Amino acid sequence: MILRARVNGEWREADSWLGSSLLSVLREDLGLAGSKNACEQGECGSCSVWMDDELVCACLVLAIQANGREIRTVESLAKDGNLHPVQEAFVKAGAVQCGFCTPGLIVAVADLLRLNPHPGEPTVREALSGNLCRCTGYAKILDAVRLAERALGS
Amino acid sequence: MRARTITSPRRVVVREGVGTNARHPDATVKVKGEFVYSSDLHRDGMLWGLTLRSPHPYARIREIDVTGARGMPGVRAILTHRDVPGRKTYGMKVADQPVLASDVVRYQGEPVAVVAADHPEAARRALARISVDYQVLEPLVDPRAALERDAPLLHPGGNLVRHVKIRHGDVELARAAAEVVVTGEYEIGMQDQAFLGPESGLAVPTEDGGVDLYVSSQWLHEDLEQVVASLALPPEKVRIVLAGVGGAFGGREDLSIHIHASMLALRTGRPVKMVYGREESFFGHVHRHPALMRFEHGATRDGKLVFVAARLLLDGGAYTSTSQVVIANASYFAAGAYEVPNARIDGFAVYTNNPPAGAMRGFGAVQSCYGVESNMDKLAGALGIDPLELRLRNAMGTGTVLPTGQPIDGPARVEDLLSRLRAMPLPDVPPGAEAWMLPGGHGNVTHGEGVRRGVGYALGMKAIGYSGGADDYSTARVRLSVVDGEPTAEVWSAAVECGQGILTVQAQIARTELGLETVIVHEADTSIPNAGSSSASRQTWMTGGAVKGACEAIRRRVLQGASGALSRSLDELMFEGGAVVEIRTRKVVMPLAEVLDDEAVEESFEYHHRPTTSIDTETGQGNAHVAFAFAAQRAVVDVDLDLGLVRVVEMAIAEDVGRAINPLAVEGQIEGGIAQGLGLALLEELQVVHGKLRNPSFTDYLIPTVADMPPVRIELLQTPHPDSPYGVNGVGELSALSSTPAIVNALRNATGLSLLRIPVRPEDIALAARGTAAAAGP
Structure with missing residues (x-):
């Protein structure tokens, strides 16, 4: 199956197995391993990407569904060697330990702050409750959200 | 090295040294999605390895027939126990776990065969065509039944992994004297480490007939010992390189894909990647021991503990893993952080046909802490004393003698x-x-x-x-040189970064000890000497100690060989801000760039902690x-x-x-x-x-x-x-x-x-x- 999609601003083609998920095509065929494979059933959010500006778990999208669509991954966020404010906030807040959940969380937080620049605490917790982290206990991640909120607002 | 006093020094404050919230050097790469985890590895022409696992918790294998899978499109190798070149079993403490099962499977999920194919889907189809003839047996699943006379014997030595006995004072006498006695029975289910990065790695065959294995781990050298034994290769032919670790929490102390991927790579002559899915991951590593515990606390009416009696039963599952150490650790701390004049503690770990249990954060102390702290609240209720107050009245301190007879000589x-x-x-x-x-x-x-x-x-x-007489040590090598005019330290250690921040800690220590900004911590692999495991809350102390020791040795060497302005007592000079500085006046004696000139100074250090002893088998x-x-x-x-x-x-x-x-x-x-x-x-x-x-x-x-x-x-x-x-x-x-x-x-x-x-x-x-x-x- 030949899949054609605009990935991080560039039209890409992949020749992959019909049963592949978008996650597997990104990781194995397009060399974009930033989206992670932690549960592969939409529970952990580690593979969060945008498909036509909508936040999705790439493991739950059949690759063929992404045909002709616009996909943006965590790799699209840093520009010209500069971290995206959400990325910068995660580093600064100490929100990264093993980091396996981090790319998915970065995408989820960037999406949240894009739609809601000043979310209240329940909104933040609700929005990120689909992103599992096993290392941090989430405290530093919540700190990072606030740092990013301030950076993006200024 | 030249020696000359510099009168107009450039002072640089070293940032991100010891005691600061230094940024993790790997965090920037991780937030960009560019950090390479063990499941992200790729080589052109690589194959995918998959594992066939037993669906039964206990069964005899009559026959494994792989002929149905042979010759399937894209399938390059199908291996069973017959293909294990060396030792057929592995294990951290006792090599009792089959690399691939031969005649018996002892838990659901035990590996039976491995396949390498061009595509994961081809490998999956091949697994489905392997036929295993099982004679299903009645599994032993209740740890309480494991030591009964009619229980099936799961291992040649019986079903007892270890009985730890700790005898302190006279519990019988104390029980008679106690004014209030409470007993409680507590139970803990099976917890999983649930690290997010699944077991994974890549084995690459080398030209000399060996293999380079890139893998997640908590202890590369312990892995190496087991891998070479089963591959029947000399240690110098296998190099294990730490790939990015997506969390560990004890679940990566035991081997996972290591031997399987290496066998497939050696057999096919091609790189082989293995990645467990989440479901397989739950079968692919040990879990926290489920526990059944009975605690008895005796106290005076005013709330002074007079004795603790505890009986712990940990379900070790099908194989040993680290069970005999976990049960020791559970037993050591079963009386809690209290002054307890009399204690009798019996800890048992047993084999069953449940999934193997081993290391998880806390390593046995989690189980006994839950038991003893629950029973302390029960005691507080019986005494009518506030639970926090009861703990205060019995809190241990420096000088307290533990149930194992060891007086606490450090801070408490x-x-x-x-x-x-x-x-x-x-x-x-x-x-x-x-x-x-x-x-x-x-x-x-x-x-x-x-x-x-x-x-x-x-x-x-x-x-x-590490406790109980194990020689706990870590090794680090540090090199100081000038790179582009900048004094730079490079650190080599095999300490595993699994997210906890040991990379950062090593860099912080090198910065502080050598008074410079730029530190490169190199990738960990088995060509570097042993650093011990990233477990037991030990790496900052142990590898931190090794890096510090190597830096101190560098300082000594730099100054001992010096003449002129630098030829002074070691106590008078320090390294700070990229220069050798006089401690008394904080004045720069000479920038490091000048002291070193074109030379590099390199030192290794092996750090050992104070020796400990094993406990007596009868008295603990x-x-x-x-x-x-x-x-x-x-x-x-x-x-x-x-x-x-x-x-x-x-x-x-x-x-x-x-x-x-x-x-x-x-x-x-x-x-x-x-x-x-x-x-x-x-x-x-x-x-x-x-x-x-x-x-x-x-x-x-x-x-x-x-x-x-x-x-x-x-x-x-x-x-x-x-x-x-x-x-x-x-x-x-x-x-x-x-x-x-x-x-x-x-x-x-x-x-x-x-x-x-x-x-x-x-x-x-x-x-x-x-x-x-x-x-x-x-």
Whole structure:
């Protein structure tokens, strides 16, 4: 199956197995391993990407569904060697330990702050409750959200 | 080296040294999605390896027939036990686990065959065509039955892994003298490490007939020993390189894909990648030991402990893994962080046909901490004394003699920790002030009716580093040179970074000791000497000590060889701001760039902690530990009695960390440990029914989300440990111990229920609260 999609601003083609998920095509065929494979059933959010500006778990999208669509991954966020404010906030807040959940969380937080620049605490917790982290206990991640909120607002 | 006094120095303050919140050097790469985890590895022309696993917890294998899979398109190798070139078994302490099962499988998920194919789907289809003829046997699944006379013997030596006996004082005499005695039986289900990065790696055959293995691990050298034994290769032909580790928590101490991927690579002559899916991951590593525990506490009426008797039974599952050390650790600390004049502790670990249990954060101390801290609350209830007050009256301190006969000679400010915890304000938000914070959260299942608040306390202690006579050491090599005019330190160590921050710690220490900014910590592999494991809360102390030692040796060498301005006593000079500085005046004597010129100075250092001894097999007496760490915790919970739903409102912890090399990272360890303890108290259980896992997925095995985690209030004490580099103490595990019993004690406080088994499920509360007896048991 030949899949054609605009990935991080560039039209890409992949020749992959019909049963592949978008996650597997990104990781194995397009060399974009930033989206992670932690549960592969939409529970952990580690593979969060945008498909036509909508936040999705790439493991739950059949690759063929992404045909002709616009996909943006965590790799699209840093520009010209500069971290995206959400990325910068995660580093600064100490929100990264093993980091396996981090790319998915970065995408989820960037999406949240894009739609809601000043979310209240329940909104933040609700929005990120689909992103599992096993290392941090989430405290530093919540700190990072606030740092990013301030950076993006200024 | 030239020597010349510089009169107009350029002073540079070294940032991100010891004691600062230095940024993790790998964090920038991780936030960009560019960090290469073991599941991200790729080589052109690589094959995919998959594992066939036993569907039965206990069965005899009559025949394995792979002919149906041979010749399938894209399938390059199908290997069984016959193809294991060397030792057919592996294991950290005892090599009793088959690399691939031959005649018997002892747990559901035991590997039987491995396949390499061009595409994972081709490999999956090949697995389906391998036919294994099993004679299914009745599994032994109840650890209580394992030692009975009619139990099937799962291993040649019987079903007992180890019985640890600790005898301290005279419990019989003390029992007669005790004015109040309480007994409680407590049970813990099977918890999983649930690291997010699945077991994975890439094996690449080398030209000399060996293999380079890129893999997640907690201890590369321990892996190497087992891998070369099974591959029948000399150690120099196998190099294990640490690939990016997506969390560990004990679950990567045992081997996973290591031997399988290497065998497939050697057989096919091609790189082979293996990645477990989440379901397979639950079968692919050991779990925390489920426990059945009985505790008996005796005290005087005014609340002084006179004895503790404890009997612990840990289900080790099908193979040994680290069970005999885990049960020792559980037993050492079964009397808690208290002055206990008389103790009798019996710890048993047994084999069953349940999934193998081994290392997980806390390593046995989690189980006994839950038991002893639960029974302390029961004792407090029987005495009518406030639970925190009872703990204060019995808190151990420096000089206290442990049940193992070892006097504590390091810091043990337990009373201080409890007092600080007591002084911390309680959360001022009443239940229901914000609807989303009620039990059930966004589910909107109550408006506050039927909700009760409870407060609970627990104290935790654990040894740091290897105990029981093991020679605990780590090695590091440091090189100081000038790169582009900039003094630069390079560090080589085999210490595993699994997210805890040991990379950062090594860089911080090199910066501080050598007074410079630029540090490169090189990738860990087995060509570098042994650093020991990233476990036992030991790496900052041990590898930190090794890096510090190597840096000190560099300073000595640089100054000893010097002449002129630098030829002074070592006590007069230090390295700071990229220069050699006079300590007294803080004046620059010479920039490092000039001292070194074109030369590089390199030193290695092997750091050992103070020797310990094993414990006596009959009495459990011995100076088994080098150091101890302590934490006191408080949990505040809201419980909906009608639905049994729980909201943890706040966790508060006072912990003595010795000295925080990186305070932000220390907080991260504490918060992460509390989350795992909360999971064990309320959510996390691998349900094993008749030897089979019922919930091996993140849909059914629940770890805490950001919606479950309360704010954590942290108070750090920093009492330098006299034996460690900079006075550090271990922090990786401790918070995971006391959070669980603190939460369950808070639930008991809120509900008045006994809640003996964890995780506490909603029905355990709701049914019991309605007076229904059906709440108990699994």
